[in-house]
Amino acid sequence: MVKQRVRGSTTGRPIMALLDLLGRRWVLRLVWEMRDEPRRFRELQDAIGASPTIVNARLADLREAKLVELDPESGYRLTALGGELLRLFLPLHIWSEKWAKVARPK
Amino acid sequence: MVKQRVRGSTTGRPIMALLDLLGRRWVLRLVWEMRDEPRRFRELQDAIGASPTIVNARLADLREAKLVELDPESGYRLTALGGELLRLFLPLHIWSEKWAKVARPK
DNA sequence: GGGACATGCTACATATTATGTAGTAAAATC
DNA sequence: GATTTTACTACATAATATGTAGCATGTCCC
Structure with a gap:
């Protein structure tokens, strides 16, 4: 699933890329679910x-955007950057x- | 397009409903485009x-959520509530x- | 009054994306 | 070594978005 450009944007402006990412279905919910502690895939x-x-x-998507990372010990969690966004x-x-x-x- | 419940949520908690709405494709972009001034449909x-x-x-969706309204004179614009969200x-x-x-x- | 234009919006066939269910593969635990 | 937990994949079906064309109403202008 490789894309050449930011979806729905020709400008490449960061805010557009961010709104695009956050506008994908379930992305906001996923970040929200990780707000307190790491969570397992299931x-x-x-x-x-x-x-x-x-x-x-x-x-x-979130891992590629450096907002989420997988810690094998505890599960998926927000990165420092993801925490700022939250x-x-x-x-x-x-x-x-x-x-x-x-x-x-x- | 009538739905009985908040998409992807059984709780009905406001934050879930909001994240659901904002997570629909193009919603964040639309709000963003209306940030400065009313915009026409086209x-x-x-x-x-x-x-x-x-x-x-x-x-x-946005009008139903009271975040956007259509002023025939100037176009689509954020409501007071929509402005707060922005x-x-x-x-x-x-x-x-x-x-x-x-x-x-x- | 009639043509040109802008307005919001709809129709509909095609393409893309998500769902639901089953299953794989690797590691840990009993 | 069998069961459990883990992340993740396959794939047919369903839901959603796209792209293009067009409708209906209103206003401007001659």
Whole structure:
């Protein structure tokens, strides 16, 4: 699964590449599931309820992006870089509670 | 396109619903393209390079989530709520530059 | 009033991506 | 050496996105 360019972008600007990566199905959920501690492949699979095929593919994307790494001892975990990204996302948790009161998304 | 439940989640927790919405293809890009000013349907379509079918579907998702609204005078724009979400995302812009130096994602 | 244009949006055949289920291979544990 | 746990792959089916064409409404302009 080799791609020559950033999906959906001709600019190659980092923010576009990042939004593209984060916009792939299950990527945000995977990062979220790893927020507290390392998780095993099957744990992640069960937690998000996706097929092993796609869990594996997305973990590969995240590892290539240096956001996630596999520690054989403990499982998949966020890298230092991945941890930084997660911290940027943490405010979403609180905000989502407020948002849920206004909108009821499908 | 009616769904009974939040995709990929049985909990219904707001953060899961939010991550699900933001994880749909083109959603993050669409929000990003509206960051500065309202954009027309075709502008958005051209900017992100997706098909009108899916642009329309994602705009519908975003409108239903009260993050985006259509002003006939100026085009699609972020709601107050959508603006709040965007502000939470702005740090990503700077961070992505740093990230790009370390990882070269496909 | 009639043509040109911009608007949001739909139709639909094709291509891409995800699912669901089964299974492989290697290492650890009993 | 058999069972269990581990990451991961195969592959047929289903869901989703693409690409292209076009519709319907409104406004501008002569």
